[in-house]
Amino acid sequence: MTQQFSILEREDFQKLIDVLSADGYQVIGPTLGEGAVIYDELTSIEQMPIGWTDIQEGGKYRLERRDDDALFGFNTSPQSWKRFLHPPSVRLWQAHRTDEGFELQHEPIEAPRMAFLGVRSCDLHAIAIQDKVFMNGDYLDPTYKSRREKIFVVAVNCGQAGGTCFCSSMNTGPKAEGGFDLALTEIVESRQHYFVVEVGSEKGQEVLHQLPHRPAKDSEVKAADNLLKKVSKQMGRILDTEQMQDILYRNYENARWDSVAQRCLSCANCTMVCPTCFCTTIQDVTDLSGSHAERVRRWDSCFTMDFSYIHGGSIRYSQKSRYRQWMTHKLATWFDQFGTAGCVGCGRCITWCPVGIDLTEEMAAIRESEGAAPKPGRKPASAKP
Amino acid sequence: MPPKRKPKLAVWKFASCDGCQLSLLDCEDELLDVAGEIEIAYFPEATRAMVKGPYDLSLVEGSVTTPHDAQRIQKIRKESDYLVTIGACATAGGIQALRNYKDVREFISFVYATPEYIETLPKSTPISDHVFVDFELRGCPINKYQLVEVISAFLHGRKPNTPPHSVCVECKQRGTVCVMVAQGTPCMGPVTHAGCGAICPAFNRGCYGCFGPMESPDTKSLSDWWKRLGASDDDILRAFRSFNAYAEIFRRESEAHE
Protein backbone atom coordinates (compact mmCIF):
# COMPACT_ATOMS: atom_id res chain seq x y z
CA MET A 1 0.00 0.00 0.00
CA THR A 2 1.41 3.37 -0.86
CA GLN A 3 1.30 5.81 1.96
CA GLN A 4 -1.48 8.31 1.67
CA PHE A 5 -0.46 11.90 2.35
CA SER A 6 -2.70 14.93 2.48
CA ILE A 7 -2.16 18.64 2.32
CA LEU A 8 -3.35 21.13 4.92
CA GLU A 9 -2.89 24.72 3.81
CA ARG A 10 -1.32 27.21 6.18
CA GLU A 11 -4.47 29.38 6.16
CA ASP A 12 -6.48 26.41 7.42
CA PHE A 13 -4.15 25.67 10.33
CA GLN A 14 -6.34 27.47 12.87
CA LYS A 15 -9.04 24.90 12.11
CA LEU A 16 -6.79 22.16 13.46
CA ILE A 17 -6.69 23.93 16.82
CA ASP A 18 -10.44 24.55 16.64
CA VAL A 19 -11.31 20.94 15.80
CA LEU A 20 -9.16 19.59 18.62
CA SER A 21 -10.67 22.09 21.07
CA ALA A 22 -14.18 21.21 19.92
CA ASP A 23 -13.34 17.55 20.50
CA GLY A 24 -12.72 18.46 24.13
CA TYR A 25 -8.95 18.59 24.06
CA GLN A 26 -6.88 21.14 25.87
CA VAL A 27 -4.51 22.06 23.05
CA ILE A 28 -0.91 22.47 24.19
CA GLY A 29 1.59 23.83 21.75
CA PRO A 30 4.45 26.24 21.18
CA THR A 31 4.24 29.87 22.19
CA LEU A 32 6.70 32.63 23.07
CA GLY A 33 7.38 33.16 26.75
CA GLU A 34 10.31 34.24 28.93
CA GLY A 35 12.62 34.60 25.95
CA ALA A 36 12.03 31.11 24.59
CA VAL A 37 9.56 28.93 22.72
CA ILE A 38 7.70 27.16 25.50
CA TYR A 39 4.70 24.83 25.48
CA ASP A 40 1.46 26.22 26.83
CA GLU A 41 -2.26 26.11 26.23
CA LEU A 42 -3.24 27.45 22.80
CA THR A 43 -6.53 28.64 21.42
CA SER A 44 -5.28 30.63 18.46
CA ILE A 45 -2.56 30.39 15.87
CA GLU A 46 -1.69 33.98 16.78
CA GLN A 47 -0.19 32.67 20.03
CA MET A 48 2.31 30.58 18.09
CA PRO A 49 5.92 31.69 17.50
CA ILE A 50 5.25 32.67 13.89
CA GLY A 51 8.51 33.52 12.15
CA TRP A 52 10.76 32.84 15.15
CA THR A 53 13.62 30.44 15.52
CA ASP A 54 16.05 29.52 18.26
CA ILE A 55 19.83 29.42 18.26
CA GLN A 56 21.11 26.76 20.63
CA GLU A 57 24.60 26.03 21.86
CA GLY A 58 26.10 24.57 25.02
CA GLY A 59 24.68 26.70 27.84
CA LYS A 60 23.12 29.16 25.43
CA TYR A 61 19.70 29.71 23.88
CA ARG A 62 18.54 32.78 21.97
CA LEU A 63 15.43 33.60 19.97
CA GLU A 64 15.90 35.06 16.52
CA ARG A 65 13.63 36.20 13.71
CA ARG A 66 13.40 34.01 10.65
CA ASP A 67 13.03 35.42 7.20
CA ASP A 68 9.77 33.51 6.69
CA ASP A 69 6.53 32.94 8.58
CA ALA A 70 7.09 29.34 9.62
CA LEU A 71 4.92 28.12 12.50
CA PHE A 72 7.40 25.45 13.61
CA GLY A 73 10.67 27.02 12.56
CA PHE A 74 12.45 26.34 15.84
CA ASN A 75 13.83 23.24 17.56
CA THR A 76 13.47 21.74 21.02
CA SER A 77 11.77 23.68 23.79
CA PRO A 78 13.40 24.42 27.18
CA GLN A 79 11.34 21.66 28.74
CA SER A 80 9.83 18.63 27.12
CA TRP A 81 6.28 17.23 27.18
CA LYS A 82 7.37 15.34 30.28
CA ARG A 83 5.88 17.96 32.57
CA PHE A 84 2.40 17.27 31.17
CA LEU A 85 2.59 13.47 31.42
CA HIS A 86 4.80 13.16 34.48
CA PRO A 87 4.08 16.37 36.42
CA PRO A 88 6.81 17.92 38.61
CA SER A 89 4.74 17.50 41.75
CA VAL A 90 1.83 15.19 42.53
CA ARG A 91 0.04 14.63 45.85
CA LEU A 92 -0.36 10.89 46.30
CA TRP A 93 -2.60 10.72 49.34
CA GLN A 94 -3.72 12.51 52.47
CA ALA A 95 -4.49 11.16 55.91
CA HIS A 96 -6.51 12.52 58.80
CA ARG A 97 -6.26 11.54 62.43
CA THR A 98 -9.48 10.10 63.87
CA ASP A 99 -10.48 8.91 67.34
CA GLU A 100 -9.73 5.33 66.32
CA GLY A 101 -6.52 5.94 64.43
CA PHE A 102 -6.33 7.56 61.03
CA GLU A 103 -8.25 7.65 57.82
CA LEU A 104 -6.60 7.51 54.44
CA GLN A 105 -7.91 9.70 51.68
CA HIS A 106 -6.89 8.63 48.22
CA GLU A 107 -6.11 11.31 45.74
CA PRO A 108 -8.45 11.44 42.76
CA ILE A 109 -6.39 11.20 39.60
CA GLU A 110 -7.26 14.10 37.39
CA ALA A 111 -6.15 13.65 33.83
CA PRO A 112 -7.04 16.43 31.44
CA ARG A 113 -7.57 15.43 27.80
CA MET A 114 -4.58 17.03 26.16
CA ALA A 115 -3.65 17.43 22.51
CA PHE A 116 0.08 17.99 22.03
CA LEU A 117 0.69 20.18 19.02
CA GLY A 118 4.16 19.95 17.53
CA VAL A 119 5.83 16.92 19.11
CA ARG A 120 9.23 16.30 17.53
CA SER A 121 10.47 12.84 16.68
CA CYS A 122 13.05 12.82 19.51
CA ASP A 123 10.29 13.61 21.98
CA LEU A 124 8.05 10.87 20.57
CA HIS A 125 10.87 8.44 21.28
CA ALA A 126 11.24 9.90 24.74
CA ILE A 127 7.54 9.35 25.40
CA ALA A 128 7.92 5.74 24.22
CA ILE A 129 10.80 5.33 26.68
CA GLN A 130 8.77 6.75 29.56
CA ASP A 131 5.89 4.46 28.54
CA LYS A 132 8.21 1.55 29.23
CA VAL A 133 9.22 2.95 32.57
CA PHE A 134 5.76 3.86 33.80
CA MET A 135 3.37 1.49 32.04
CA ASN A 136 5.31 -1.72 31.47
CA GLY A 137 5.79 -4.42 34.01
CA ASP A 138 4.23 -4.98 37.38
CA TYR A 139 4.19 -1.43 38.66
CA LEU A 140 2.04 0.97 36.72
CA ASP A 141 2.12 4.64 37.41
CA PRO A 142 -1.54 5.68 37.50
CA THR A 143 -0.82 9.40 37.10
CA TYR A 144 1.24 8.89 33.98
CA LYS A 145 -1.02 6.20 32.53
CA SER A 146 -4.24 8.15 32.88
CA ARG A 147 -2.70 11.20 31.23
CA ARG A 148 -0.87 9.25 28.58
CA GLU A 149 -3.92 7.31 27.44
CA LYS A 150 -5.89 10.44 26.73
CA ILE A 151 -3.42 12.42 24.67
CA PHE A 152 -3.76 13.25 21.01
CA VAL A 153 -0.39 13.69 19.32
CA VAL A 154 0.26 16.01 16.41
CA ALA A 155 3.86 15.37 15.51
CA VAL A 156 5.92 17.83 13.50
CA ASN A 157 8.87 16.68 11.44
CA CYS A 158 11.82 18.98 11.94
CA GLY A 159 12.42 21.43 9.12
CA GLN A 160 15.88 22.20 10.49
CA ALA A 161 18.18 20.77 13.14
CA GLY A 162 19.34 22.76 16.13
CA GLY A 163 22.85 23.47 17.32
CA THR A 164 22.72 20.82 20.03
CA CYS A 165 20.58 18.22 18.21
CA PHE A 166 21.90 14.73 17.47
CA CYS A 167 18.82 12.60 16.81
CA SER A 168 20.45 11.24 13.63
CA SER A 169 23.09 9.63 15.84
CA MET A 170 20.48 8.07 18.10
CA ASN A 171 18.15 6.93 15.29
CA THR A 172 15.34 8.92 16.81
CA GLY A 173 14.65 11.48 14.09
CA PRO A 174 14.30 13.90 12.46
CA LYS A 175 11.27 12.17 10.88
CA ALA A 176 8.50 10.89 13.13
CA GLU A 177 8.07 7.22 12.32
CA GLY A 178 5.24 6.32 14.68
CA GLY A 179 3.55 7.09 17.94
CA PHE A 180 1.48 9.97 16.58
CA ASP A 181 -2.10 10.54 15.51
CA LEU A 182 -1.13 13.06 12.86
CA ALA A 183 2.32 14.05 11.63
CA LEU A 184 3.00 17.28 9.77
CA THR A 185 5.87 18.44 7.61
CA GLU A 186 5.82 22.18 7.19
CA ILE A 187 6.83 23.47 3.77
CA VAL A 188 7.46 27.19 3.43
CA GLU A 189 8.26 28.37 -0.06
CA SER A 190 8.16 31.80 -1.59
CA ARG A 191 4.59 31.50 -2.74
CA GLN A 192 3.33 28.46 -0.91
CA HIS A 193 3.03 27.53 2.73
CA TYR A 194 1.45 24.19 3.48
CA PHE A 195 1.70 21.07 5.63
CA VAL A 196 2.13 17.54 4.34
CA VAL A 197 -0.03 15.47 6.66
CA GLU A 198 0.46 11.82 7.52
CA VAL A 199 -2.20 9.93 9.46
CA GLY A 200 -0.99 7.65 12.23
CA SER A 201 -4.20 6.43 13.85
CA GLU A 202 -7.94 6.25 13.49
CA LYS A 203 -8.31 9.18 15.85
CA GLY A 204 -6.00 11.08 13.56
CA GLN A 205 -8.06 10.13 10.55
CA GLU A 206 -11.22 11.43 12.22
CA VAL A 207 -9.62 14.75 12.99
CA LEU A 208 -8.25 15.09 9.47
CA HIS A 209 -11.74 14.46 8.10
CA GLN A 210 -13.01 17.51 9.88
CA LEU A 211 -10.33 19.68 8.31
CA PRO A 212 -10.16 21.15 4.82
CA HIS A 213 -7.58 19.00 3.07
CA ARG A 214 -6.70 17.46 -0.28
CA PRO A 215 -4.50 14.59 -1.40
CA ALA A 216 -0.84 15.52 -1.69
CA LYS A 217 0.83 15.70 -5.10
CA ASP A 218 3.96 13.64 -5.63
CA SER A 219 6.01 16.80 -5.85
CA GLU A 220 4.77 17.90 -2.44
CA VAL A 221 5.60 14.58 -0.81
CA LYS A 222 8.98 14.77 -2.46
CA ALA A 223 9.56 18.27 -1.12
CA ALA A 224 8.92 16.97 2.40
CA ASP A 225 11.24 14.00 1.89
CA ASN A 226 14.04 16.15 0.56
CA LEU A 227 13.70 18.55 3.43
CA LEU A 228 14.03 15.76 5.99
CA LYS A 229 17.03 14.29 4.22
CA LYS A 230 18.70 17.66 4.39
CA VAL A 231 17.86 18.08 8.06
CA SER A 232 19.31 14.74 9.05
CA LYS A 233 22.69 16.01 7.83
CA GLN A 234 22.43 19.30 9.71
CA MET A 235 22.82 18.03 13.25
CA GLY A 236 24.75 20.38 15.51
CA ARG A 237 26.17 17.46 17.47
CA ILE A 238 27.20 13.90 16.68
CA LEU A 239 27.39 11.00 19.10
CA ASP A 240 29.33 7.99 17.93
CA THR A 241 27.38 5.11 19.47
CA GLU A 242 29.61 2.31 18.28
CA GLN A 243 30.60 0.16 21.28
CA MET A 244 29.47 3.03 23.47
CA GLN A 245 28.30 0.71 26.24
CA ASP A 246 31.51 -1.32 26.40
CA ILE A 247 33.65 1.78 26.35
CA LEU A 248 31.80 3.26 29.30
CA TYR A 249 31.91 -0.01 31.24
CA ARG A 250 35.66 -0.14 30.72
CA ASN A 251 36.14 3.44 31.89
CA TYR A 252 34.65 3.87 35.32
CA GLU A 253 38.07 5.18 36.21
CA ASN A 254 39.05 7.76 33.63
CA ALA A 255 40.63 11.17 34.13
CA ARG A 256 37.85 12.70 32.04
CA TRP A 257 35.39 12.19 34.90
CA ASP A 258 37.65 14.34 37.08
CA SER A 259 37.75 17.03 34.45
CA VAL A 260 33.98 17.16 34.01
CA ALA A 261 33.60 17.18 37.79
CA GLN A 262 35.62 20.42 37.84
CA ARG A 263 32.97 22.04 35.69
CA CYS A 264 29.73 20.31 36.73
CA LEU A 265 27.69 22.31 39.23
CA SER A 266 25.50 19.42 40.35
CA CYS A 267 22.65 21.80 39.75
CA ALA A 268 20.44 19.05 38.24
CA ASN A 269 19.21 21.11 35.29
CA CYS A 270 20.20 18.40 32.81
CA THR A 271 17.99 15.82 34.48
CA MET A 272 15.04 18.17 34.87
CA VAL A 273 15.00 19.08 31.16
CA CYS A 274 15.73 15.57 29.90
CA PRO A 275 12.57 14.06 28.40
CA THR A 276 13.46 10.55 29.57
CA CYS A 277 14.73 11.21 33.12
CA PHE A 278 11.98 10.02 35.41
CA CYS A 279 13.27 9.98 38.99
CA THR A 280 11.15 11.29 41.82
CA THR A 281 11.36 11.62 45.56
CA ILE A 282 8.68 11.32 48.20
CA GLN A 283 7.97 13.98 50.80
CA ASP A 284 5.84 13.31 53.80
CA VAL A 285 4.38 16.40 55.38
CA THR A 286 2.35 16.90 58.53
CA ASP A 287 0.57 20.02 59.63
CA LEU A 288 1.23 21.74 62.95
CA SER A 289 -1.53 19.99 64.82
CA GLY A 290 -0.42 16.58 63.62
CA SER A 291 -3.98 15.75 62.62
CA HIS A 292 -3.32 15.89 58.91
CA ALA A 293 -0.56 14.34 56.84
CA GLU A 294 0.12 14.06 53.16
CA ARG A 295 2.54 12.43 50.81
CA VAL A 296 3.81 14.34 47.81
CA ARG A 297 5.89 13.00 44.98
CA ARG A 298 8.15 15.42 43.16
CA TRP A 299 10.87 15.33 40.53
CA ASP A 300 14.25 14.43 41.90
CA SER A 301 17.64 14.10 40.32
CA CYS A 302 20.67 11.83 40.61
CA PHE A 303 22.65 15.08 41.03
CA THR A 304 21.26 15.76 44.52
CA MET A 305 22.85 14.36 47.65
CA ASP A 306 19.56 13.14 49.04
CA PHE A 307 19.09 10.98 45.97
CA SER A 308 21.73 8.47 47.04
CA TYR A 309 21.32 8.98 50.77
CA ILE A 310 21.19 5.84 52.81
CA HIS A 311 21.80 5.40 56.49
CA GLY A 312 25.04 7.18 57.27
CA GLY A 313 25.34 9.41 54.22
CA SER A 314 25.19 9.79 50.46
CA ILE A 315 26.80 7.07 48.39
CA ARG A 316 27.55 9.41 45.51
CA TYR A 317 29.08 12.21 47.52
CA SER A 318 31.41 13.50 44.81
CA GLN A 319 30.45 15.48 41.73
CA LYS A 320 32.46 13.00 39.71
CA SER A 321 30.45 10.03 40.90
CA ARG A 322 27.19 11.83 40.22
CA TYR A 323 28.03 12.92 36.68
CA ARG A 324 29.46 9.50 35.86
CA GLN A 325 26.34 7.82 37.18
CA TRP A 326 24.09 10.03 35.08
CA MET A 327 25.95 9.74 31.81
CA THR A 328 26.64 6.03 32.17
CA HIS A 329 22.97 5.45 32.86
CA LYS A 330 21.88 7.45 29.81
CA LEU A 331 24.33 5.87 27.37
CA ALA A 332 25.02 2.39 28.73
CA THR A 333 23.13 0.85 31.66
CA TRP A 334 19.79 2.03 30.28
CA PHE A 335 20.22 -0.57 27.51
CA ASP A 336 20.48 -3.32 30.13
CA GLN A 337 17.54 -1.98 32.05
CA PHE A 338 15.09 -1.01 29.32
CA GLY A 339 16.54 -2.23 26.01
CA THR A 340 17.27 1.20 24.52
CA ALA A 341 19.52 4.15 25.21
CA GLY A 342 18.20 6.59 27.80
CA CYS A 343 19.07 9.41 25.45
CA VAL A 344 17.13 10.44 22.37
CA GLY A 345 19.53 13.13 21.20
CA CYS A 346 17.27 16.11 21.84
CA GLY A 347 20.23 18.18 23.08
CA ARG A 348 18.34 19.82 25.96
CA CYS A 349 20.87 18.78 28.58
CA ILE A 350 23.56 20.51 26.53
CA THR A 351 21.68 23.74 25.87
CA TRP A 352 20.24 24.09 29.37
CA CYS A 353 23.34 23.16 31.32
CA PRO A 354 24.26 26.55 32.80
CA VAL A 355 27.94 25.83 32.08
CA GLY A 356 27.46 24.11 28.73
CA ILE A 357 28.56 20.59 29.65
CA ASP A 358 28.00 18.37 26.63
CA LEU A 359 27.59 14.61 26.91
CA THR A 360 28.55 14.09 23.27
CA GLU A 361 31.83 15.85 23.97
CA GLU A 362 32.38 13.89 27.19
CA MET A 363 31.67 10.60 25.44
CA ALA A 364 34.01 11.47 22.58
CA ALA A 365 36.76 12.40 25.03
CA ILE A 366 36.45 9.07 26.82
CA ARG A 367 36.50 7.24 23.51
CA GLU A 368 39.56 9.18 22.40
CA SER A 369 41.32 8.49 25.68
CA GLU A 370 41.37 4.84 24.60
CA GLY A 371 43.40 5.85 21.58
CA ALA A 372 40.65 6.20 18.99
CA ALA A 373 41.20 8.96 16.49
CA PRO A 374 38.62 11.74 16.61
CA LYS A 375 35.88 11.13 14.06
CA PRO A 376 35.86 13.49 11.16
CA GLY A 377 32.86 15.74 11.31
CA ARG A 378 32.62 15.82 15.07
CA LYS A 379 32.27 19.40 16.01
CA PRO A 380 34.55 20.61 18.73
CA ALA A 381 31.84 21.29 21.24
CA SER A 382 33.49 23.97 23.30
CA ALA A 383 30.76 26.55 23.35
CA LYS A 384 30.98 30.24 23.98
CA PRO A 385 27.92 31.76 25.55
CA MET B 1 -3.20 9.64 80.46
CA PRO B 2 -2.24 13.08 81.75
CA PRO B 3 -3.13 15.94 79.41
CA LYS B 4 -0.33 16.62 76.97
CA ARG B 5 1.77 19.59 77.96
CA LYS B 6 2.05 22.14 75.20
CA PRO B 7 5.62 22.54 73.98
CA LYS B 8 7.15 25.90 74.85
CA LEU B 9 8.46 28.03 72.03
CA ALA B 10 10.83 30.99 72.38
CA VAL B 11 11.89 33.40 69.64
CA TRP B 12 15.16 35.26 70.21
CA LYS B 13 16.60 38.22 68.45
CA PHE B 14 20.27 39.00 67.85
CA ALA B 15 21.78 41.39 65.27
CA SER B 16 19.21 41.34 62.50
CA CYS B 17 16.50 43.30 60.76
CA ASP B 18 13.53 41.39 62.28
CA GLY B 19 12.42 40.24 58.84
CA CYS B 20 12.59 36.58 59.75
CA GLN B 21 10.54 37.00 62.92
CA LEU B 22 8.06 38.93 60.83
CA SER B 23 7.77 35.86 58.60
CA LEU B 24 6.39 34.06 61.61
CA LEU B 25 3.92 36.86 62.32
CA ASP B 26 3.07 36.84 58.64
CA CYS B 27 1.79 33.27 58.91
CA GLU B 28 -1.62 34.63 59.93
CA ASP B 29 -3.62 31.49 59.24
CA GLU B 30 -0.97 29.12 60.43
CA LEU B 31 -0.24 31.26 63.49
CA LEU B 32 -3.57 30.37 65.03
CA ASP B 33 -2.52 26.76 64.69
CA VAL B 34 0.88 27.51 66.14
CA ALA B 35 -0.71 29.26 69.07
CA GLY B 36 -3.06 26.34 69.58
CA GLU B 37 -0.37 23.71 69.53
CA ILE B 38 2.44 25.40 71.35
CA GLU B 39 2.86 27.83 74.15
CA ILE B 40 4.58 30.93 72.86
CA ALA B 41 6.66 31.47 75.96
CA TYR B 42 9.00 34.18 74.80
CA PHE B 43 8.51 36.29 71.68
CA PRO B 44 8.94 40.00 72.50
CA GLU B 45 8.10 41.01 68.95
CA ALA B 46 4.62 39.52 69.32
CA THR B 47 3.66 39.36 72.97
CA ARG B 48 4.57 40.90 76.29
CA ALA B 49 4.20 37.65 78.18
CA MET B 50 7.59 36.25 79.06
CA VAL B 51 7.54 32.78 80.47
CA LYS B 52 10.74 31.51 82.03
CA GLY B 53 12.70 28.66 80.46
CA PRO B 54 13.49 25.91 79.82
CA TYR B 55 12.04 25.94 76.31
CA ASP B 56 11.33 23.02 74.05
CA LEU B 57 12.18 24.92 70.90
CA SER B 58 14.12 28.14 70.51
CA LEU B 59 14.13 29.99 67.22
CA VAL B 60 17.09 32.31 66.96
CA GLU B 61 17.24 35.22 64.57
CA GLY B 62 20.32 37.35 64.05
CA SER B 63 24.08 37.08 64.34
CA VAL B 64 26.42 37.61 67.26
CA THR B 65 28.08 41.03 67.10
CA THR B 66 28.60 42.10 70.73
CA PRO B 67 30.26 40.53 73.79
CA HIS B 68 26.90 40.67 75.53
CA ASP B 69 25.25 38.65 72.78
CA ALA B 70 28.04 36.13 72.84
CA GLN B 71 27.13 35.44 76.46
CA ARG B 72 23.40 35.58 75.93
CA ILE B 73 23.43 32.82 73.30
CA GLN B 74 25.18 30.48 75.76
CA LYS B 75 22.38 30.95 78.24
CA ILE B 76 19.71 30.40 75.58
CA ARG B 77 21.37 27.19 74.46
CA LYS B 78 21.35 25.90 78.05
CA GLU B 79 17.67 26.66 78.38
CA SER B 80 16.62 25.12 75.04
CA ASP B 81 15.96 21.54 74.12
CA TYR B 82 16.20 22.33 70.44
CA LEU B 83 17.80 25.42 69.00
CA VAL B 84 16.98 26.35 65.42
CA THR B 85 18.52 29.37 63.69
CA ILE B 86 16.32 31.26 61.25
CA GLY B 87 17.70 33.32 58.40
CA ALA B 88 20.99 34.35 56.85
CA CYS B 89 22.13 36.43 59.86
CA ALA B 90 21.83 33.62 62.38
CA THR B 91 23.08 31.02 59.94
CA ALA B 92 25.89 32.85 58.16
CA GLY B 93 26.44 36.20 59.90
CA GLY B 94 24.12 38.17 57.62
CA ILE B 95 24.76 41.27 55.54
CA GLN B 96 26.40 42.84 58.60
CA ALA B 97 29.20 40.29 58.18
CA LEU B 98 30.53 42.66 55.51
CA ARG B 99 32.29 44.26 58.46
CA ASN B 100 34.37 41.10 58.74
CA TYR B 101 36.29 42.21 55.68
CA LYS B 102 37.17 45.61 57.11
CA ASP B 103 38.24 47.21 60.37
CA VAL B 104 35.11 47.72 62.42
CA ARG B 105 36.69 50.47 64.54
CA GLU B 106 36.94 52.61 61.47
CA PHE B 107 33.21 52.24 60.78
CA ILE B 108 32.39 53.14 64.35
CA SER B 109 34.42 56.30 64.22
CA PHE B 110 32.60 57.37 61.08
CA VAL B 111 29.10 56.56 62.22
CA TYR B 112 28.90 57.41 65.91
CA ALA B 113 29.43 60.75 67.57
CA THR B 114 30.80 59.11 70.71
CA PRO B 115 32.47 55.88 69.64
CA GLU B 116 33.56 55.10 73.21
CA TYR B 117 30.00 54.04 74.05
CA ILE B 118 29.97 51.38 71.37
CA GLU B 119 30.93 47.93 72.47
CA THR B 120 31.12 45.61 69.53
CA LEU B 121 33.01 42.57 68.30
CA PRO B 122 35.32 42.79 65.28
CA LYS B 123 33.25 40.20 63.43
CA SER B 124 29.60 39.32 62.91
CA THR B 125 29.36 35.57 63.34
CA PRO B 126 26.70 32.90 62.92
CA ILE B 127 25.15 31.28 65.98
CA SER B 128 26.82 27.98 65.15
CA ASP B 129 30.22 29.59 65.80
CA HIS B 130 29.16 29.88 69.43
CA VAL B 131 26.86 27.01 70.33
CA PHE B 132 25.58 23.75 68.92
CA VAL B 133 22.69 24.36 66.53
CA ASP B 134 20.13 21.63 65.87
CA PHE B 135 18.91 22.97 62.57
CA GLU B 136 19.59 25.95 60.34
CA LEU B 137 16.77 27.42 58.30
CA ARG B 138 18.09 29.43 55.39
CA GLY B 139 16.92 32.58 53.68
CA CYS B 140 16.99 36.35 53.72
CA PRO B 141 14.29 36.42 54.77
CA ILE B 142 13.21 32.86 55.49
CA ASN B 143 10.25 31.43 53.62
CA LYS B 144 7.25 31.35 55.95
CA TYR B 145 6.03 28.00 54.67
CA GLN B 146 9.42 26.52 55.42
CA LEU B 147 9.26 28.02 58.89
CA VAL B 148 5.91 26.36 59.58
CA GLU B 149 7.34 23.16 58.13
CA VAL B 150 10.34 23.29 60.46
CA ILE B 151 8.18 23.98 63.53
CA SER B 152 5.82 21.15 62.55
CA ALA B 153 8.72 18.81 62.01
CA PHE B 154 10.22 19.56 65.41
CA LEU B 155 6.85 19.23 67.13
CA HIS B 156 6.30 15.82 65.58
CA GLY B 157 9.85 14.55 65.77
CA ARG B 158 10.46 14.25 62.05
CA LYS B 159 12.98 15.65 59.63
CA PRO B 160 11.99 18.96 58.05
CA ASN B 161 11.46 18.97 54.28
CA THR B 162 13.81 21.76 53.27
CA PRO B 163 15.75 20.34 50.32
CA PRO B 164 19.37 21.55 50.14
CA HIS B 165 19.71 21.23 46.35
CA SER B 166 20.06 24.12 43.92
CA VAL B 167 17.50 26.81 43.14
CA CYS B 168 17.60 25.47 39.55
CA VAL B 169 15.47 22.52 40.61
CA GLU B 170 12.79 24.95 41.78
CA CYS B 171 12.98 26.91 38.51
CA LYS B 172 12.54 23.78 36.47
CA GLN B 173 9.70 22.49 38.62
CA ARG B 174 7.76 25.71 38.34
CA GLY B 175 8.52 25.86 34.60
CA THR B 176 10.61 29.03 34.62
CA VAL B 177 12.97 29.39 31.66
CA CYS B 178 16.61 29.67 32.75
CA VAL B 179 17.61 33.37 32.68
CA MET B 180 21.27 32.55 32.41
CA VAL B 181 20.91 30.30 29.36
CA ALA B 182 18.13 32.17 27.56
CA GLN B 183 19.24 35.72 28.33
CA GLY B 184 22.83 35.56 29.48
CA THR B 185 21.89 37.02 32.88
CA PRO B 186 24.39 35.98 35.57
CA CYS B 187 22.48 33.95 38.15
CA MET B 188 23.49 32.52 41.53
CA GLY B 189 20.85 29.79 41.30
CA PRO B 190 23.14 26.85 40.53
CA VAL B 191 25.16 27.33 43.73
CA THR B 192 22.31 28.54 45.93
CA HIS B 193 20.25 26.54 48.39
CA ALA B 194 16.62 26.07 47.36
CA GLY B 195 13.75 27.30 49.51
CA CYS B 196 12.47 30.57 48.09
CA GLY B 197 10.65 28.85 45.22
CA ALA B 198 12.91 30.56 42.64
CA ILE B 199 11.21 33.94 42.95
CA CYS B 200 13.78 36.13 41.19
CA PRO B 201 14.23 34.08 38.00
CA ALA B 202 10.44 33.93 37.77
CA PHE B 203 10.55 37.74 37.66
CA ASN B 204 13.28 37.71 35.05
CA ARG B 205 16.18 38.36 37.41
CA GLY B 206 19.20 36.32 38.26
CA CYS B 207 19.12 34.70 41.71
CA TYR B 208 20.83 36.83 44.39
CA GLY B 209 21.82 33.90 46.56
CA CYS B 210 19.69 34.83 49.59
CA PHE B 211 19.53 31.24 50.82
CA GLY B 212 23.31 30.78 50.86
CA PRO B 213 25.32 27.88 49.49
CA MET B 214 23.54 24.73 48.34
CA GLU B 215 24.68 21.29 49.45
CA SER B 216 27.58 20.87 46.99
CA PRO B 217 28.28 24.28 45.46
CA ASP B 218 30.89 24.67 42.74
CA THR B 219 31.39 28.41 42.96
CA LYS B 220 34.54 28.41 40.84
CA SER B 221 32.90 26.80 37.82
CA LEU B 222 29.99 29.21 38.08
CA SER B 223 32.33 32.22 38.37
CA ASP B 224 34.25 31.08 35.30
CA TRP B 225 31.01 30.99 33.34
CA TRP B 226 29.91 34.38 34.68
CA LYS B 227 33.13 35.79 33.27
CA ARG B 228 32.29 34.38 29.88
CA LEU B 229 28.96 36.16 30.21
CA GLY B 230 30.84 39.40 30.76
CA ALA B 231 30.85 39.71 34.56
CA SER B 232 33.91 41.39 36.08
CA ASP B 233 35.79 40.24 39.16
CA ASP B 234 34.06 43.06 41.01
CA ASP B 235 30.62 41.82 39.96
CA ILE B 236 31.47 38.32 41.10
CA LEU B 237 32.93 39.55 44.39
CA ARG B 238 29.78 41.51 45.13
CA ALA B 239 27.49 38.64 44.18
CA PHE B 240 29.15 36.28 46.63
CA ARG B 241 29.60 38.95 49.28
CA SER B 242 26.03 39.82 50.14
CA PHE B 243 23.54 38.33 52.62
CA ASN B 244 25.64 35.22 53.00
CA ALA B 245 29.02 36.92 52.70
CA TYR B 246 30.49 34.97 55.59
CA ALA B 247 29.23 31.53 54.60
CA GLU B 248 32.51 29.69 54.18
CA ILE B 249 32.24 28.78 50.49
CA PHE B 250 30.88 32.14 49.39
CA ARG B 251 33.53 33.89 51.47
CA ARG B 252 36.33 31.99 49.76
CA GLU B 253 34.92 32.64 46.31
CA SER B 254 34.59 36.37 46.95
CA GLU B 255 38.17 36.50 48.24
CA ALA B 256 39.38 34.86 45.06
CA HIS B 257 38.10 37.91 43.16
CA GLU B 258 39.57 40.61 45.43
Ligand code: SF4
Ligand atom coordinates in the same frame (compact mmCIF):
# COMPACT_ATOMS: atom_id res chain seq x y z
S1 SF4 C 1 20.39 12.94 27.80
FE1 SF4 C 1 20.33 15.05 26.98
S2 SF4 C 1 20.24 14.83 24.74
FE2 SF4 C 1 19.76 12.84 25.66
S3 SF4 C 1 17.51 12.83 25.76
FE3 SF4 C 1 18.24 13.58 27.75
S4 SF4 C 1 18.28 15.82 27.53
FE4 SF4 C 1 18.11 14.97 25.44
Ligand code: SF4
Ligand atom coordinates in the same frame (compact mmCIF):
# COMPACT_ATOMS: atom_id res chain seq x y z
S1 SF4 D 1 25.90 18.60 33.78
FE1 SF4 D 1 25.35 20.78 33.72
S2 SF4 D 1 23.11 20.81 34.07
FE2 SF4 D 1 23.86 18.78 34.72
S3 SF4 D 1 24.24 19.00 36.93
FE3 SF4 D 1 26.20 19.39 35.88
S4 SF4 D 1 26.23 21.66 35.62
FE4 SF4 D 1 24.10 21.08 36.09
